Amino acid sequence: MNNIKLLFVWTLLLTSSQFYAQHKPDKDKIKSLKIAFITERLALSSKEAQAFWPVYNEYEEKREAMREREHTQIREKIRNSENLSEKEAAELIKHYLRFEEEEEELDKNFLESIGKVIPAKKTLLLLRSEYEFKKQLLKQYRHNKG
Structure with a gap:
């Protein structure tokens, strides 16, 4: 089940970044992708998500x-x-x-x-996830631009 969610998030990220390469970036859509990416990566409980x-x-x-x-x-x-x-x-x-x-x-x-x-391990995972999201977005942007 988690693999399906992860595949969905990556597919959404990659197809959306192709859209951004062709049009002016839409901050709201990038933010939505980032939220989905972080949500998937951190696997927050409903109580954690409410506070996070x-x-x-x-x-x-x-x-x-x-x-x-x-x-x-x-x-x-x-x-x-x-x-x-x-x-x-x-x-x-x-x-x-x-x-x-x-x-x-x-x-x-x-x-x-x-x-x-959230626990310290999830905090570190958040930091890593933010970095990986930016890296993936830039990689896709460069690929589409190149």
Whole structure:
């Protein structure tokens, strides 16, 4: 039964990623694929899932907001760094380091929070599953683009 579910998730992932290569990526569909992938990999009990998803979704929302902020406040300026004065460049580096610290703190708080709702082994499996999902999505994107 688990093999059938896993096959379904992988098929969905691969066929959907082909769709994304042809059209502008739809964040909601990628998010749905990621949820299905994580759900399958972690095999959460209903009690675990009830506690897990609100914590995970809150983390993902905060992380996305941080990425948007980083993109607008830091990455754009780095791309145009040749137009910055030395003082502005030094301030931008300080700002970047503060962002990195905030991101690390967010990750630390998430791991502490999620550790209260799922066992440590499933937390490690979550980290591995997120990595594998990204890797598979990028692999499929490169394959379709290549």
